Every structure is written in structure tokens, then in C-alpha cells.
Amino acid sequence: MKSLFGKLTPGYLISAVAVILLAVLPVAGMPRSWTLYILLFLIYLAMSNMWNLIAGYSGLISLAQPAFLGLAGYTLAICSWVNVPWWAGMLGGAVVAGIFAFLVSFAVFRLSGVYFAIGTLVVPEALRIAFYLWRPVGGSLAGGGAGYTVKGLSGVGIQDLYWLALVIGLASVIIVRIILRSNLGLALAAIRDNQKAAASSGVNTFRIKLYPFIIGAIITGLAGAVFYMYQPFIEPISTFNVKWTMIILLATVIGGMRTEGGPIIGSIVVVFLYFLLANYGNYSLLIQGIILIVIMLLSPQGIVGIASKTGLYRSIFRFVRRPLRDYRTGPSLPHDS
Amino acid sequence: MNGEILNPLVIGVLIGGLYALIALGLSMVFGVMRLINLAHGDLVILGSYLSYFIWTSLGLDPILSLVLTIPVLFGLGFFIQQFLMKRAFAISSEAPLIIAFGIALIIQNANQIFFSPLSRGISTSYSGQSFFLGLHQFPVYYLMDFIVALIVMLALREFLRRTYLGRAITAASQDSKAAQLMGINTKTIYGFAFAIAMISAAIAGTFLGMTFPFTPLSGTQFLMIAFGVVIIGGLGSLFGTFMAGLILGLVQTLAGYFLGAASQMLFVYLAILIVLAIRPQGLLGR
Numbered sequence: 001m002k003s004l005f006g007k008l009t010p011g012y013l014i015s016a017v018a019v020i021l022l023a024v025l026p027v028a029g030m031p032r033s034w035t036l037y038i039l040l041f042l043i044y045l046a047m048s049n050m051w052n053l054i055a056g057y058s059g060l061i062s063l064a065q066p067a068f069l070g071l072a073g074y075t076l077a078i079c080s081w082v083n084v085p086w087w088a089g090m091l092g093g094a095v096v097a098g099i100f101a102f103l104v105s106f107a108v109f110r111l112s113g114v115y116f117a118i119g120t121l122v123v124p125e126a127l128r129i130a131f132y133l134w135r136p137v138g139g140s141l142a143g144g145g146a147g148y149t150v151k152g153l154s155g156v157g158i159q160d161l162y163w164l165a166l167v168i169g170l171a172s173v174i175i176v177r178i179i180l181r182s183n184l185g186l187a188l189a190a191i192r193d194n195q196k197a198a199a200s201s202g203v204n205t206f207r208i209k210l211y212p213f214i215i216g217a218i219i220t221g222l223a224g225a226v227f228y229m230y231q232p233f234i235e236p237i238s239t240f241n242v243k244w245t246m247i248i249l250l251a252t253v254i255g256g257m258r259t260e261g262g263p264i265i266g267s268i269v270v271v272f273l274y275f276l277l278a279n280y281g282n283y284s285l286l287i288q289g290i291i292l293i294v295i296m297l298l299s300p301q302g303i304v305g306i307a308s309k310t311g312l313y314r315s316i317f318r319f320v321r322r323p324l325r326d327y328r329t330g331p332s333l334p335h336d337s
Numbered sequence: 338m339n340g341e342i343l344n345p346l347v348i349g350v351l352i353g354g355l356y357a358l359i360a361l362g363l364s365m366v367f368g369v370m371r372l373i374n375l376a377h378g379d380l381v382i383l384g385s386y387l388s389y390f391i392w393t394s395l396g397l398d399p400i401l402s403l404v405l406t407i408p409v410l411f412g413l414g415f416f417i418q419q420f421l422m423k424r425a426f427a428i429s430s431e432a433p434l435i436i437a438f439g440i441a442l443i444i445q446n447a448n449q450i451f452f453s454p455l456s457r458g459i460s461t462s463y464s465g466q467s468f469f470l471g472l473h474q475f476p477v478y479y480l481m482d483f484i485v486a487l488i489v490m491l492a493l494r495e496f497l498r499r500t501y502l503g504r505a506i507t508a509a510s511q512d513s514k515a516a517q518l519m520g521i522n523t524k525t526i527y528g529f530a531f532a533i534a535m536i537s538a539a540i541a542g543t544f545l546g547m548t549f550p551f552t553p554l555s556g557t558q559f560l561m562i563a564f565g566v567v568i569i570g571g572l573g574s575l576f577g578t579f580m581a582g583l584i585l586g587l588v589q590t591l592a593g594y595f596l597g598a599a600s601q602m603l604f605v606y607l608a609i610l611i612v613l614a615i616r617p618q619g620l621l622g623r
Contacts, residue, residue, distance in 0.1 A: 023418075059430075098528070105609045107611075110617040114371065114434060118564045121557075121561065123610075126603060129602055130603060165558055242442070242557065253435060257431075286365070292435065293440070297436070
């Protein structure tokens with residue numbers, strides 16, 4: 001008990017309070033629009049966290065993320081058409097995304113650096129055409145293409161989706177945290193910094209890179225499935241779309257690539273941006289592109305980078321990391337009595 | 338030989354030339370700066386739109402319009418390299434890639450705003466004409482694509498071999514440190530390399546606009562084709578690039594012939610992924 005208290009820091013307390021607050025907000029009379037904002041934030045958070053893991057920490061600039069969330073969404077939709085319950089469809093979607101990532105890795109993992117990025121860009125494009133041509137169930141649609149409404153969601157309210165997204169978003173944060181502090185995280189850093197040196201030190205580079213890629217695909221798939229329950233219609237053009245990649249990239253880059261806090265801050269900014277730019281729909285990609293370039297050039301580590309440069313981050317960090325035990329003996333703290 | 342199959346074979350070879358031309362700029366930027374320019378497809382499409390705009394507003398023949406579009410894209414390429422990429426290279430290895438992605442979306446969206454999302458095509462007085470091969474008739478613009486691709490490639494080869502700038506670019510691509518020690522200003526050279534790649538993009542864009550209908554979103558498709566050409570052809574060999582263009586052109590037209598036009602691009606993408614999985618150094622690469 002004592003050792004547990006010794007490890008307890010304000011950081012954990014703040015996170016716990018934030019999570020509890022997020023969890024009870026929808027039943028505490030939060031406006032419905034805010035529920036939607038936070039739902040979207042949590043979905044983006046899970047996706048950008050996974051991209052940060054793949055691209056930031058593993059050095060694999062994957063542009064294939066829409067493939068994973070789209071495949072999961074399609075699995076969910078198709079399952080709902082053959083009367084599989086939604087939760088099984090969602091888990092099935094995550095499994096399909098994971099298996100697909102495994103299969104695709106044989107082609108794209110032979111590429112390094114810049115080649116990898118564009119190799120992965122081919123994947124959602126190919127899937128878009130495939131799903132445009134192929135309609136697995138439900139007969140042919142007038143005009144071709146495979147658009148589906150997700151059925152069987154009558155028992156699932158917006159609050160249930162919200163909590164589901166909260167669990168997935170939280171899981172993504174915890175998974176990244178665990179991976180970075182494990183041997184896997186160490187091996188990933190070694191590969192990112194120098195793949196040849198890592199390989200000659202006995203790191204199985206193919207397998208080590210495969211883990212975050214597949215984990216990323218599964219979590220991205222889960223988040224995608226939740227999104228397509230929230231917006232229960234799926235069709236190939238908007239699903240396997242580079243706009244998803246843009247959102248994920250933007251959230252990670254604005255917040256701070258290769259920082260744990262980055263995707264959290266970045267996702268909040270992106271959700272705000274999304275609603276701010278809603279009135280300028282025609283220009284939204286243009287503005288997002290400019291923001292992406294400006295942030296990348298001025299502060300490659302995003303907002304977290306700016307905060308750490310100004311010293312703000314360090315003081316927050318120090319406060320958040322210092323065990324609570326120390327505060328009891330600290331002389332100048334107000335709650336000390 | 339069955340006469341019917343001659344059709345996709347000939348067209349495949351001819352548009353293969355166009356694909357090689359589209360890939361030329363991507364290959365050059367990659368060869369010199371080690372950057373996969375994710376905005377390449379959209380820059381080519383920007384060239385198509387500029388030609389289209391000049392053709393509709395000034396009534397200028399698209400080939401003549403190159404006099405105007407080449408300087409615009411040349412300047413844009415120089416700007417992108419000198420003001421964005423040069424800084425990005427100093428930041429990290431993924432920064433140029435992310436910035437190129439941003440540029441791609443900016444151009445895509447700008448094309449949508451200025452030229453509307455509708456599908457466009459450039460048609461000229463000679464685009465309705467055709468030439469005969471045996472008994473079969475083919476549109477003449479396919480032949481023009483092929484010939485122009487050959488001319489541009491030969492011109493680029495001679496430029497790289499014979500002029501100071503060309504040799505400096507080759508030197509900087511082979512060993513930038515050694516080139517610097519020999520008194521070459523590699524930073525400016527990179528700017529010119531990007532700008533020259535954009536000249537080929539402008540030419541490719543104009544002929545693409547005369548051959549295929551295009552939308553602001555077509556850039557991604559042609560980026561992928563260009564990438565496939567670079568992957569299959571390997572780097573550094575103009576001959577390899579040309580042959581790879583022909584291979585992808587043939588894959589597309591033959592898939593369209595045997596399996597229907599709707600699925601032809603799917604087979605191009607599959608071909609790229611299969612080559613990546615089996616021979617990532619390229620079918621024709623070293």
C-alpha cells in the first residue's frame with residue numbers, strides 16, 4: 001500500500017479525474033452536441049495515437065490507415081446485414097483489419113522510409129476500387145458501388161457509443177504507454193534510429209515492426225467501427241479516403257509527433273478545427289494542409305514542442321511526476337497541514 | 338494474331354509512354370533528393386488544369402500553352418524546394434514527406450476551388466483524328482503521347498550529360514558531399530532539380546489532359562502510376578523508366594480488355610503491390 005502511494009503522482013490523479021469526468025458527463029446532462037464532439041475526439045484520439053505509434057515511434061509513415069478503419073467498418077456493416085450482433089461485427093472488424101495488416105505487411109515491409117509511405121498509399125486506393133466493384137451481400141445497388149447502412153443498432157444509443165469510444169481511446173493511450181516502456185519500445189527506437197545496427201544486434205526487425213503495425217490496425221479498426229455505428233452508412237469513396245489520413249496526420253503533427261501527449265492535444269485541436277471549418281467546407285482541406293506545413297516547419301514537435309521550448313512543459317511535467325508523498329513534506333504547499 | 342487484341346496492345350504501349358513521362362519528374366526528385374514527392378500527381382494535374390484554363394480562356398492550343406505552364410510549374414517547383422523542402426530536410430526524415438502530403442492536399446483543394454470538381458478534358462482540332470495501323474484505327478493523341486515522352490526523355494538525358502547544370506545535378510545525386518567539395522552549390526542545385534522535374538510534370542500534364550478526362554482528385558491515381566513506374570523500372574535508368582511505363586500501360590489496357598474497364602486500375606495497383614512484395618528493388622532495377 002505504501003509503495004503504491006509512493007508511486008501515486010498528481011499526473012495519475014489528474015488523469016483519473018479526467019477519465020471519470022469524461023465517463024459521467026453524458027449522464028450528468030451534458031448537451032448532446034458536446035457528446036458528439038467528445039465522441040469524435042475519442043475516435044480521432046485512438047486513430048492518431050496508433051499512427052503516432054507506427055509513424056512516430058516506429059518510423060513507418062503509414063498512409064494505409066483508411067484501409068484498416070474502412071475494412072472494419074465494412075465488416076461491421078456486412079455482419080449487420082447477415083444478422084450478426086453489432087458487438088461481434090465490431091470485434092470481427094478489428095480482427096479483419098489486423099489480419100489485413102498482417103497480409104499487407106509482406107508487400108510493404110520490404111520498403112523502407114519513403115518507399116514505405118507511398119507503398120501504403122496504394123492500399124486504400126486499391127480497396128476503394130475493390131469495394132466499388134464488389135458488393136458481397138444484399139443484392140446489387142442501382143448505379144453500382146457498395147454502399148451499406150449499418151443495421152441492428154436499435155439498442156445502441158449515442159451514450160453507449162460514447163462509452164465504447166472512451167474505452168477504445170483510453171486503451172490506445174495505455175497501449176502506447178505500455179509498449180514504449182517495454183522491450184518492444186526499446187527495439188522500435190533502435191530500428192527507427194538505425195535499422196541495420198539494430199538488425200546486427202539481434203533485433204528481428206521484420207517482426208518488431210509488425211507488432212505496432214498490427215496493433216495499430218486493430219485499434220484503428222475498432223475506432224473506425226465505432227465511427228460507422230455513429231454514422232451508420234458506409235460507402236467506398238468517403239471511407240477509403242485520404243481525408244482520414246489527413247485528420248490522423250494533422251492530429252498527431254499539431255499535438256506533437258513522437259510525444260505521448262501529442263495525439264491527445266492534437267485530437268482536441270482537430271475536433272475544434274473540424275467544427276470551425278464546417279462552414280468553409282470547400283476550403284477545409286486547403287486550410288488543413290497549410291496548417292500541417294506551417295506546424296511542421298515551425299515546430300516539428302507540435303504544441304508539445306512549443307510548450308517544452310518555453311519551459312511550460314517542464315514545470316507541468318515536474319508537477320505531474322512528483323510523487324504525492326513529497327508534497328506532504330514540502331514546506332510551502334497550501335494543503336499541507 | 339487476333340485483330341481484336343491488337344487494340345489494347347497498341348494503346349497500352351502508347352499510353353505507357355505517357356506514364357513514363359508522368360513518372361519522370363517523380364524519379365528525378367527521388368533520385369536527386371531521396372524524396373518521394375507525394376504531391377507529384379497533383380502537380381501534374383495542376384499542369385493539366387493550367388493548360389485547360391489557357392485553352393478555354395485564351396483559346397491557345399494546349400501544346401502552345403506549354404510556353405506559359407512550364408514557367409509556372411518551374412517556379413512553383415523551385416519555390417517548394419527552396420522555401421519548404423530545404424527546411425524540412427533539416428528537421429527530420431519524415432518531415433519532407435508530411436509536407437509533400439500537405440502540398441498535395443492544398444493543390445487538390447485549390448484545383449477544386451478554381452476549376453470546380455467536375456471532370457474536364459482538353460480537346461483540340463487534331464484530337465478527333467486518327468492513324469491507321471494495319472486495318473485498325475487509333476486516336477492520334479496516343480501516338481503524340483508516345484513521341485513526346487521519347488523526346489522529353491532524350492532531351493533530359495542530353496541535358497544531364499552535356500550541360501553544367503545537368504552534370505552538377507547528377508553529381509549532387511551521386512554524392513552530395515563530394516559535389517559540395519567540388520564547388521557545387523547543392524542547395525541551389527536541388528532547387529533547379531525540382532524545378533526541372535516540374536517542367537516534365539507540366540508537359541506530362543498537358544498531354545494527360547488531352548488523353549484522359551481528369552478531376553481534381555485524379556492526382557492520387559497518377560501519383561500511384563508514377564510510383565509504380567519508378568518501382569518497376571528501378572532508379573537512375575531512363576530506359577528502365579520507359580519500359581516500366583510500357584508494362585503498366587499494358588497491364589491496364591489488357592486488364593481492361595479481358596476483365597472490363599471498371600477493374601483495370603485495380604489490376605495496376607495489384608501489379609504494383611505484387612512487384613513490391615516480390616522484387617522491391619524493381620523488376621528492371623539493379
